[in-house]
Amino acid sequence: MSAEEENTIGEGEDSNPSEGSIFDLEDGGDDHLIETGHVTELTGMYKDWFLDYASYVILERAVPHVNDGLKPVQRRILHAMRQLEDGRYNKVANIIGFTMQFHPHGDASIGEALVQLGQKDLLIDTQGNWGNIFTGDGAAAPRYIEARLSKFALEVVFNPKTTSWKNSYDGRNQEPITLPVKFPLLLAMGVEGIAVGLASKILPHNFNELIDACIATLQEKSFELYPDFATGGLIDVSRYNDGLRGGIVRIRAKISRYDKKTLVITEIPYGQNTSTLIDSILKANEKGKIKIRKIDDNTSGAVEILIQLVPGIDPDKTIDALYAFTDCEIPVSPNSCVIQEDRPVFMGVTEILKNSAHETVRLLTSELQIRLEELEEIWHFSSLEKIFIENELYEPIKNCKTEEAILQTIDRELKPYRKKLRRDVTHEDCVKLSNIPIKRISKFSAFKADEQIKQTEAEIDEVNNHLNNIIPYSINYFRQIKKKYGASRTRKTEIRNFDTIEATQVVMANEKLYVNRAEGFVGTGLKKDEYVCDCSDIDDIIVIRRDGKYKITKVNEKQFAGKDIEYVNVFKRNDERTIYNAVYRDGKSGVAYMKRCSISGLTRDKEYDITRGTEGSKILYLSVNPNGEAETLKITLKPRPRLRNLVFDIHMGELAIKGKSSIGNILTRHPVHKVELKEKGISTLSAKKMWWNESVMRLDEDGRGTYLGEFSGGDKLIVFTRSGMVRLSSYDLSSHFEDDMLMLHKFTPGKVYSAVYYDGKHKYYYVKRFAPEPSEKPAPFIDEHPKSQLIILSEQYHPRVEIRFGGQHRKRNPEVIELSDFIAVKGWKAKGNRLTAYEVKEIVELEPLRFDPPVAESLPEPEEEMIAVEPDEPEIPGPQKPTKPGKKRMAEEKVKIEEPLKKEKPGKIEIPFKVEEPARKKSPGKKEERDTIEVPGKKEKPGKPEEPVKIERPDKKEKPVKPEEPVRAEGPGKKEKPGKPEEPVKIERPDKKEKPGKPGKKG
Structure with missing residues (x-):
């Protein structure tokens, strides 16, 4: 309240009531005060006082200044610690008491702010128990812990020569308006403050990245800045919005698989601690969102939370559930607000950093200019002293009896030498010369004086060079800071794009779903009815009735879905691999249709139809196949005159998969008696194509x-x-x-x-x-x-x-x-x-x-007299007999393989036929007396010996066989599965004359 307002109210109180009281009301009964004479309305007083209060809180309590990045309480703590600085640790209680000379709001706020500064590990060196940012444990009492300014703070934050000062709240002391911080301290530490009608939340950033960004700013290059937290974790900055209002970042704990039954959390989100994180996990477990058996918190110097899972629970799914239902993932909304020129300003982190970089250049320029002035003074007095002593200008002052006479004599004697100086001689210069001790005059060395002057001139030239090249000088300053203090300040929070976790996909089944098909009720509360499956309380379910109507609805305790329920189960949205195979009868025409479709893109509680939608339609058969399986159905028709084929099979895999609104294909126009499953089928869908998305891991x-x-x-x-x-x-x-x-x-x-x-x-x-x-x-x-x-x-x-x-x-x-x-x-x-x-x-x-595989693993080229063995059959050598040279030559020249050989798998080598000596046939009906060519086959189980392939070669001349009818030889190998008969090997032998039209006998 201003003094003018106080006088105004005072005068109003002392005025004559007959001239108008402050309690008088206007006509109409308004409940506010009337301004009569010097009386002020209460509404106006409230408005002025509230604005004063709000402005004070914003400017003096909650919001940091853009120049040094500090709130007033933080600035006063650092100023007090600088005054106490002697290189040793000070009790925090002593620091708090000393700070109260500048901060009038009590020791509690000072102590809390001091602990927060100490835990950021940047400006303050701490000693004792300062708490734990991981566990949330508080610091010990102020009398037990100690602190001092860090070397970084002493070098970067303070410089009395470039600091602007103001009186403290009681006028007894001086305090800095802002500290001359030559570093983007606000972005390095972050800040959170709530004022009156205003809040500020700036997230902390990485030390080295801030310096690199400052250098990029001075080099007029682009840069990007994203938050980095001491607690580590993962962060998605895709919607950071430069830290301004409306932006949001998602922060996750770092969770990994310790083993099949255990998960381990090693990093936690910003703003969380292990206690709050474990509490959120336990709450989710109590609600059935996740299923865990035990939690162990082993956090000390580093975070380690072990989560023991219930047997049979998928660890990967549990990780996603932790992100979806607990504080393992949290959203944070920044709101970058700072004080600039005594006004709150919303400013993005990019602009804040540029402002800090240019402020650093300004401060460095001021320091160089101050240093230049100091060097000029040193050079001036050194030159003046040399002239004074070397030319014995002190001799005339021996006869002077007053101090004024001495100073006038010195000034008069220096007039011939003033052209050698860079500025005029002042009264203060004469006083300094008059105070030079006799010992110094007697020990004066012109050589040393010249050396000192030359050294000072070199420093002046260096400072002038820095001023003329202030941007490169500032860049070098930032690089020196990074080299000196940034080695251990690497990024702790990993930047990553997060995938969207659908809660329904990862929630644990904490309920049981039941159905009363006849009455048409479905829900988790029908304990006495038919059990369907496990589900969660946030799942959607699909209900299909026998008339073909179906809809998607939320899981409820009890809900009427329509009578004669054919199918009910948990519904997975966007699942295009689940295929519904259906056979239905159209109510209008009586024609039976069959269709295969996927069901997706539905609106909850809206009714759809599998059939054509005509009245009287009915589902005759329905199957739901998670991987697109297609079964074989047995269709039985009702007997009709002249209808011969009453039973036939249909394979659903022959149908194309269409949309949910398709009619389907006509199965039959005759009435269907029943549809039965004859044989389960395999998936008809193609294999899944998979990619690795590195941005979301x-x-x-x-x-x-x-x-x-x-x-x-x-x-x-x-x-x-x-x-x-x-x-x-x-x-x-x-x-x-x-x-x-x-x-x-x-x-x-x-x-x-x-x-x-x-x-x-x-x-x-x-x-x-x-x-x-x-x-x-x-x-x-x-x-x-x-x-x-x-x-x-x-x-x-x-x-x-x-x-x-x-x-x-x-x-x-x-x-x-x-x-x-x-x-x-x-x-x-x-x-x-x-x-x-x-x-x-x-x-x-x-x-x-x-790039070729090794020779040992490659397949040999097939030769003429080699016939490939089936790849899955082991090598079984047949009996060997010497072959006559003539016969062997004949076999080499005449054997032709008509059936293409099947390519073997790596590691299987082809075994050649061994052609035996032809022998006389004693009895054509006995197999052991025939001439044979043996093919090694797969080793059979005991009791089922493999019989060699045998080709009859009778000694008698037979009539020639037509060329297009070659002699066939079949080996009775392993019996193949139905549909894959083994093709016989065909061998032409034109030199053997046989009877016309009689092919060679099978062995």
Whole structure:
């Protein structure tokens, strides 16, 4: 309240009531005061006082100043600590008491602000128990903990020569208006304050990135700034909006799989601590959103929260559920508001940083100008002193009896030398010369005086050079700060694009769904009715009735969905691989239709129709196939005159998959008696194409990222990490992967990988080639010593590396090694071979020269007298007999293979037929007496010996066989499955004359 207002109110109180009282009301009964004479309205007083109060809170309490980035309480704490600074620690209680000379709001606010400054580990060195930002534990009492200014603060924050001052609240002391901070301190520490009708929330940023951005600003280059938190974690900055209102960042805890039954949280979101995080997890568990068995908090110097899962729960799905239902993921809305020229201003972090960079240039310029003035004074007095002593100008003052006479004499004697000086001689200069001690005059050295003057002139030139090149000087200043204090201040929060986690996809099934089909009720409260499946309380369900009507609705305790329910289950949105196979009868025409469709893109509680929608339509058969399976159905028709075929089969895989509103294909126009499942089918959908989306570190099936291949059935992914671990993973979209993942692709059993690594125990480089073990449990393929390091991992079969030597062997020429020639394939647990005994500077991978597989694994070219054995059959050599040369030549020339040979799998080598000597036939009916050509077949189980392929060769001349009818020989090998009969080998023998029209007999 101003003095004028106080006088006004005072006069109003002393005035004569008859002239108008302040309690008089206007006509109409308004409840506000009338301004009569010197009386002020109460509404006006409230408005003025409230604005004064709000302005005070905004300017003096809650919002930081843009120049130094400090709130008033923080500025006063640092100023008090600078006055107490003597290099030793001070009790926090003493600092609080000393700060109260400048801050009138009590010790509690000062103590809390001081602890927060100390926990940021930038401006204050702490000693004692200052609390824990991870666990949320508070600091010890102020009398038990100590603090002092850090070296960084002493160098960057303070300079009395460039500081503007004002009186403290009581006028007894001076305090800084703003501190001359030559660093973007506001963005480094962040701030959060709530004023009256205004709030400010600026997130902290990385120390080194801020300096780089300042340098980029001075170089007129672009830059990007994103938050970085001491608690680590992950952050999505896609909607940061430069820290202004309307922006939002999503922050996640860092969660990984400890083992199949345990998850571990190693980093937590900004603003959270382990206590609040665990509380949110327990609440989600109580509500059934997640299923956990136990939580262990082992946090001390680093965060470690172990989450024990219930047996059978998928760890990857639980990680997503933790992000969806707990504080493991939180949104933060920044609101960058600062004080500039005594007004609150909304300013983005980019503008704040540019302002700080230019403010730093201004402060550095001021410091250089002040230093230049000081050097000019040093040069001036040094030159003046040299003239005074060297020319013995002190002799005339011996006869002077007063101080005024002495000063006048000195001034008179210096007049001839004033042209040698850079400025005129002042009264203060004469006083300084008169105070020079006799001892100094007697020991004066002109040489030393000249050296000092030259040194001062050199410093002046240097300062002038800095002023003329102030931008490069400022850039060098920032680089020195980064080099001196930024080594340990690396980024702790990983920037990543988050995928959208749908709660319905990751929520745990905490309810049971029941249905009363006849009455048409469905819900979680029908405990006495038919059980359907487990579900969650946020799931959608699909209900299909026998008349073909269906709809999507939320899970409720009890809900009427319509009588005669045919199918009910949890509905997954955007699931196009679940195929509905249906046979229905049209109510109007009586025609039976069949259709296959996927159901997606539905509106909740809106009714749809599988049939044509005519009255009296009915579903005759319905199946829901999660992977697009197509079954074989047995259709039975009602007997009708002249209707012969009453039963027939139909395979649903012959139908195309269409939209949910399609009519389908006509099955029959005759009345259908019943439809039965004859045989379950397999999936008719193509394999899933999968991609790796590196921006969100997740698998993707929409074509974003790096293509991994097509997956189906039991296919797996293989994951290699930079720490030397390998494991298999499913291709489920919910799968999570290690942050240090090095390689990810489709797993091929038996594929060979090459690894070059540094063994921390033996301090040598090793190389190994191995085929990983097919296991989902992470396994190390390099030495587990803490200093061991994976250098190169290659999936090429003939990788090449170049070894560049260092140390005492740096003069050696680089050595190129092809690893497939250097070492054979060994077990994945093998240590490998030492790569070199010399000191290594670096090892780099080169482009391979060969891409072909090794000879031992390639297939031989088929020869004329070799017939391929089926790839899945082992090699069984047949009995060998010497063959006459003539007969063998005949076989080589005349045998022709008419059926194309099936290509073998790697590792199977073709076995040639052994042609036996023809013998006389004793009895054509006995197999053992026939001439034979034996083909080795697959080894049968005991009791089922393989019979050789036999071709009859009767000695009697038979009539010639027509050329187009070759002699056929069949081997009674392993009985093939239906639909895949083994084709007989056809062999032409034109030199053997047979009877016309009689082909060779089968063996």
